[in-house]
Amino acid sequence: MSPVYQFTVSPDFPTKRMSSWFILNTWLQKATDLHIHLELYPDFASQRQAIHDDAVDLIYANPFDASMLVREKGFVPLLRPQDKSDECLVAVKQGSPIQAVEDLAPGCRVASTEDPDVNLVGMMLLEPADLDRHNTQPVSVDSYPLVAKALFNDDADVGFFLEDAYSELSNLVRKELRELVRSQISDITHVLLSGPRLTEHRERLIQTLSAMPGEPKTAAMLEELGFSRWQVVDREDTEFMIDLMDALMA
Numbered sequence: 001m002s003p004v005y006q007f008t009v010s011p012d013f014p015t016k017r018m019s020s021w022f023i024l025n026t027w028l029q030k031a032t033d034l035h036i037h038l039e040l041y042p043d044f045a046s047q048r049q050a051i052h053d054d055a056v057d058l059i060y061a062n063p064f065d066a067s068m069l070v071r072e073k074g075f076v077p078l079l080r081p082q083d084k085s086d087e088c089l090v091a092v093k094q095g096s097p098i099q100a101v102e103d104l105a106p107g108c109r110v111a112s113t114e115d116p117d118v119n120l121v122g123m124m125l126l127e128p129a130d131l132d133r134h135n136t137q138p139v140s141v142d143s144y145p146l147v148a149k150a151l152f153n154d155d156a157d158v159g160f161f162l163e164d165a166y167s168e169l170s171n172l173v174r175k176e177l178r179e180l181v182r183s184q185i186s187d188i189t190h191v192l193l194s195g196p197r198l199t200e201h202r203e204r205l206i207q208t209l210s211a212m213p214g215e216p217k218t219a220a221m222l223e224e225l226g227f228s229r230w231q232v233v234d235r236e237d238t239e240f241m242i243d244l245m246d247a248l249m250a
Helices: 015-032 044-052 063-072 116-125 144-152 163-168 171-175 196-210 216-225 235-249
Strands: 004-009 035-038 058-061 076-081 088-093 109-112 137-140 158-162 177-182 191-194 230-232
Touching: 004 015, 004 044, 004 196, 015 035, 015 196, 015 216, 044 063, 058 063, 063 076, 063 116, 063 191, 063 235, 076 196, 076 235, 088 116, 088 144, 088 163, 109 116, 109 144, 116 158, 144 158, 144 163, 158 163, 163 177, 171 177, 191 196, 196 230
Parallel strands: 004 035, 004 058, 109 137, 109 158
Antiparallel strands: 058 191, 076 191, 076 230, 088 158, 088 177
């Protein structure tokens, strides 16, 4: 009986893309002749527990978790979305008296998800107001639409959004929000990583996924996931990103 490899995706992807990941997984199994099971976790805590338990073999990881996976769990980078970086933006609701980050004061309420890289960069964007996690009040929610809801309900003064997640909000919701600032780091991205059990299959995965733009059907799958093609990434590129994340956390 062939081994089963578990695939998972960072929980910060937009909910409407859930079916697209299952479609990709079904196609990937057939294209590689590997038994790959997609398991999507409802939150970062449950996904990290699965990683801790060595229950993950292939993961589309956010930059923060990529650091742990590469340096502590022996994962190897395969691919990342081409020309697609993980930028964060800080927003308030329309009508807020806050016109710039510098208008924020200690004690302000910050709505965010558990997305670690977004929260890290978001707090960095608040530094011009001399704010950090010690002098702000966190308002933790489960999704980016709920970040917007916290702003609408005056449960938070400011919210952190993954740029892609913000663009996925409905026009009606975005019209009620106002962007204060967004990051322009460009070197922080999600990355597809494979674990030790997939060592002998890495090249097959890279070649199969890299060829997706060449066929209309698979190119459409990529479009449904929100990007145009996969780009091969080597260990050096990933180490640079990890070092950048470490510098941001310092």
